[in-house]
Amino acid sequence: xxxxxxxxxxxxxxxxxxxxxxxxxxxxxxxxxxxxxxxxxxxxxxxxxxxxxxxxxxxxxxxxxxxxxxxxxxxxxxxxxxxxxxxxxxxxxxxxxxxxxxxxxxxxxxxxxxxxxxxxxxxxxxxxxxxxxxxxxxxxxxxxxxxxxxxxxx
Amino acid sequence: xxxxxxxxxxxxxxxxxxxxxxxxxxxxxxxxxxxxxxxxxxxxxxxxxxxxxxxxxxxxxxxxxxxxxxxxxxxxxxxxxxxxxxxxxxxxxxxxxxxxx
Ligand SMILES: [Zn+2]
Numbered sequence: 001x002x003x004x005x006x007x008x009x010x011x012x013x014x015x016x017x018x019x020x021x022x023x024x025x026x027x028x029x030x031x032x033x034x035x036x037x038x039x040x041x042x043x044x045x046x047x048x049x050x051x052x053x054x055x056x057x058x059x060x061x062x063x064x065x066x067x068x069x070x071x072x073x074x075x076x077x078x079x080x081x082x083x084x085x086x087x088x089x090x091x092x093x094x095x096x097x098x099x100x101x102x103x104x105x106x107x108x109x110x111x112x113x114x115x116x117x118x119x120x121x122x123x124x125x126x127x128x129x130x131x132x133x134x135x136x137x138x139x140x141x142x143x144x145x146x147x148x149x150x151x152x153x154x
Numbered sequence: 155x156x157x158x159x160x161x162x163x164x165x166x167x168x169x170x171x172x173x174x175x176x177x178x179x180x181x182x183x184x185x186x187x188x189x190x191x192x193x194x195x196x197x198x199x200x201x202x203x204x205x206x207x208x209x210x211x212x213x214x215x216x217x218x219x220x221x222x223x224x225x226x227x228x229x230x231x232x233x234x235x236x237x238x239x240x241x242x243x244x245x246x247x248x249x250x251x252x253x254x255x
Binding site for chain 1 (some may be wrong): 235242
């Protein structure tokens with residue numbers, strides 16, 4: 001289950017509308033509450049380095065990710081997943097998405113942007129103990145009005 | 155020096171976000187890491203012992219591929235980041251996409 005703060009949800013959808021007809025991409029920051037619950041309390045936009053084919057491919061510069069990771073660390077947040085858009089394509093993972101997904105245990109959120117308008121947004125959890133057996137599983141996505149800043153005491 | 159472990163690999167590194175090691179170069183630092191946490195090895199290296207293509211290793215803000223790879227010297231205050239690549243896309247929908255794949 002991926003629970004995402006309402007503001008973050010709106011931001012990542014708007015990002016896809018802004019970059020249309022190109023794919024947008026970014027990082028989901030928050031925390032892992034337990035094995036199957038990730039909370040997103042902040043997002044970080046990233047540039048799409050695939051300028052050769054931005055309408056159907058995305059790539060985040062690792063250097064940009066390191067910067068995002070450093071800033072997140074200072075706020076006590078972790079990378080829990082990534083998001084990108086599919087301009088005029090379904091909000092389902094593609095074979096390219098699976099082949100190039102390597103963050104096992106993280107959520108991949110995809111928004112279909114149809115003619116410049118964000119439509120459905122779906123989440124997929126990258127499962128598998130290692131590369132050879134990785135697979136995407138549909139992950140329930142819940143938009144929450146506001147997520148508490150601190151961890152609930154155990 | 156400090157090695158930053160990405161979220162997916164922490165389960166193989168004692169759940170730690172970063173690990174301190176003593177090393178003179180990048181290769182030694184990674185060896186020290188995998189000596190302490192042997193389960194990490196197969197996630198970072200191929201069976202032939204090469205760093206996996208999608209595993210980026212950055213010394214501070216530089217890709218070690220553009221430095222001296224694993225023989226790049228390191229200092230006490232440096233930090234090494236292991237960053238699996240993040241890419242994908244709707245792709246594979248026409249011949250021009252497949253050429254890029
Ligand atoms: Zn995609």
